Amino acid sequence: MEVGFLGLGIMGKAMAANLLRHGFRVTVWNRTLSKCQELVALGAAVGETPADVVAKCRYTIAMLSDPSAALSVVFDKDGVLEQIGEGKGYVDMSTVDAATSCKISEAIKQKGGVFVEAPVSGSKKPAEDGQLVILAAGDKVLYDDMVPAFDVLGKKSFFLGEIGNGAKMKLVVNMIMGSMMNALSEGLSLADNSGLSPQTLLDVLDLGAIANPMFKLKGPSMLQGSYNPAFPLKHQQKDMRLALSLGDENAVSMPVAAASNEAFKKARSLGLGDLDFSAVYEVLKGAGDSGKA
Ligand SMILES: NC(=O)C1=CN([C@@H]2O[C@H](COP(=O)(O)OP(=O)(O)OC[C@H]3O[C@@H](n4cnc5c(N)ncnc54)[C@H](OP(=O)(O)O)[C@@H]3O)[C@@H](O)[C@H]2O)C=CC1
Ligand SMILES: O=CCCC(=O)O
CATH class of the missing domain: 3.40.50.720 (NAD(P)-binding Rossmann-like Domain)
Structure with missing residues (x-):
């Protein structure tokens, strides 16, 4: 062919x-x-x-x-x-x-x-x-x-x-994925800032009901601050934006996705758009650090 x-x-x-x-x-x-x-x-x-x-x-x-x-x-x-x-x-x-x-x-x-x-x-x-x-x-x-x-x-x-149905399905999937990446980043940051080992958190997550390939693949490299792009952050933010717009059209409230989009936008504004989307961790880590006494 x-x-x-x-x-x-x-x-x-x-x-x-x-x-x-x-x-x-x-x-x-x-x-x-x-x-x-x-x-x-x-x-x-x-x-x-x-x-x-x-x-x-x-x-x-x-x-x-x-x-x-x-x-x-x-x-x-x-x-x-x-x-x-x-x-x-x-x-x-x-x-x-x-x-x-x-x-x-x-x-x-x-x-x-x-x-x-x-x-x-x-x-x-x-x-x-x-x-x-x-x-x-x-x-x-x-x-x-x-x-x-x-x-x-x-x-x-x-x-x-x-x-349109293929596009919409893809945006729904990536909206969930982007929100999950934000949740993982916040969790790693919370573990770190409250005196826990983020690596141990990854080990615990991997054995429980919310174990998933994304946490397993991205978690360890995030802890090393390594963001070689597989899925560029600028594309993830584009997908959050398009998913939120689909939510607007259908009057679906998506506060979790909206907050996640803000974190991806912030990451882009810091020049992280060409890194892997897991680099959003740098933004959420930063938020944790700035909150320290
Ligand atoms: N990376 C991933 O993990 C995944 C990505 N996707 C989606 O797949 C698509 C491609 O992603 P990915 O390969 O990662 O992206 P890249 O940024 O690596 O590649 C983008 C491609 O688009 C081309 N391009 C950009 N702007 C223009 C333009 N104005 N005219 C013509 N060509 C243009 C680029 O050309 P040039 O080389 O000249 O810049 C390049 O070939 C995106 O929609 C992304 O959301 C879907 C699933 C997974
Ligand atoms: O659009 C990108 C999706 C990346 C993935 O499914 O791991």
Whole structure:
């Protein structure tokens, strides 16, 4: 199967490499074109523009940072819309809001193409290992066509119906994840500031009812102040913002998420946006320290 791949950041690079390893023919494009070279070494071809990739491939996948990047790659000059049409499918796996997805879907349909949104749960390592959870919605025929690729990229894919449902599900999941990261950070800080060993707290958590892979993976590196980005904090804050906006639209009160968003915003304002989202611990640790007598 031949696919195009737009966006070779942390996730896109791992996902495109995975497709190549499994025998897919892949044509890649990235805004910073030099990032394509690593994929070329694995056998990828390069497109000069998103339009170029879509012209060449029946199916094109995108993995881009945020709504503005997702829209730009479709609607701007040399974008996807210039070449999409009858017999071509576009699959956006970026985390965006439902309105962005709907706008892209409508434009692609007007040109005769088909569209699926398919954001993912799981980070850099699951992307490298083909263990993502795919949250797809939109055109069911295109979804079925993409199953061989989804089977390589993920351990499970869900088809959630109409466009927007994949985006919404992803935002709900990440809203919970961001709030949990804040709760863990506050807990580590409280343990530390009240004379307990934060490492022992992690050991206790790991044996109880709230043990989870995220605490297990991120906890030890947070205690070392090591925040090598798997999931950049700026993207987590974007997801909290979009989830809060979904809450606004549906009159759902989300005080925990709102407070967590403030902590992520504060972390961004301190220049931590490109670090892993667990770097929010630096903000909450700081709050604890400043409270000391
Ligand atoms: N990292 C993670 O753990 C996960 C991330 N996600 C989501 O996946 C998406 C990608 O994440 P990730 O790979 O971590 O992000 P990165 O920041 O590593 O990569 C972002 C990608 O988007 C491209 N990009 C940004 N702005 C534009 C633009 N205006 N026009 C064209 N291309 C643009 C970047 O190009 P360039 O190289 O030129 O900057 C890069 O290829 C995000 O929506 C994120 O929320 C979902 C699950 C997990
Ligand atoms: O959007 C990023 C999600 C990261 C994860 O699921 O571990």
